[in-house]
Amino acid sequence: MNSGTGREVALVTGASSGIGRAILERLVMDGLHVVNLDIAAPAAASPHETHIAVDLLDEAALGQALAQATQGRAITRLVNNAGIVRPAAIDAVRRADLQAVMALNVAASIACVQAVVPAMRAARFGRIVNISSRAALGKGERIAYSASKAALHGLTRTLALELAADGITVNAVGPGPIATALFERVNPPGAPATQRILDTIPVRRMGQPQEVAHQVASLLDARAGFTTGQVLYVCGGMTVGLAP
Template sequence: MSARECVLVTGASRGIGRAIAERLTADGMHVINFDKAAPENIAEHETFVQVDVSDEKILRTALTDVTSKFKITRLVNNAGIVRPATIEKTTIADFQAVMNVNVAAAIICVQALLPAMKSAHFGRIVNIASRAALGKEERIAYATSKAGLLGLTRTLALELAADGITVNAIGPGPIATELFQSANPPGAPATQRILDSVPLGRIGQPEEVAHIAASLLDQRAGFTTGQVVYVCGGMTVGLSQ
């Protein structure tokens, strides 16, 4: 077992999840990374576990294994998928697939880690939501799932406060991840329209989301719970004209 404090981060092999994992290991934590694929480079203080979080049986088995080896009192529910579609083209199968990864997996992870958190009378849970929870075209399933995470965050914050466990959410706006850049090539008109809509005039970086996550996971962040921090360059205040 690592002597470092342990944090479970789902989907920590790429994008925002990777930036969070790297920040937390740099801050002195041991990261347990649940992802379908390994990162390009596994950090010295990282345990990678190949897990398909959409499969409840596989996820619960993996959680049972890691909780028997590590005392985990911090959790980042970051794993997520997108199935872009308008309401006319959204299928229930796609909706359920998105909800399984974006919401159900988060609930299962919380359930598995609660005993250790309650025993320690300390816990930090951060759910990675999205600015899309406030509404975004062609994101029926995704926006609904991320809005569900916000409701989960607030409800858990109330239920777990007496146990010294804080629960918060982060709502990233457009962030320069591999997924975003593959769908929005630099220099493309559609990409420029997104840039023009951000008051700060640029795309956010994964490390900027990781900084907020690290702050909310800190032991000193004990009086902040049930909150949503939007890392969106000002888009939730008002779109740039």
């Protein structure tokens, strides 16, 4: 079964704004119907979008939203994009911050995978992309965030091994500095720390959400069946010499 429009269906979390919105718009352009799980509604919904309002930190609510998303739909593509940062160095990070970041960035991603894998296995086809970050390689004042994104890398590799025989690929995309409202919230324009980030980007500019969306779309493509368990950084060259 599909969306009722003849389009294959993708599920993208946090797709009402920022990078998630760019991913949704690209997938719609590529001919998919997208189910958007986001606590906020999009400013302008696409006719090929189903928005389900949900707080992904609420485990019970997320379970209900995923049941609604998969009811009558065979979702064959998943993008775990939603995430939170909560910047803090080791002396200031709180257990509550760590728990919230891990719950959204990792546990919610696992719940989404569990919800869509049965349909992917039945179709003998599936594409999963987890949105990581170059912070997984280490970044000051990102104790909880970098730990959660590094955890996503382990999840990506393990899922890739577990699901490969079912025709399901699992990869991660790690953005560097991307021009979004979220980036500006945690990296205020004009702040010395923000300028230091900009000065270290080899291509000498910020990335755009559409550039991340392009790489995500390529990994979701049916022709990308021989790439799995990989982390692709979209960072303007910032991770060259750092990424394993």
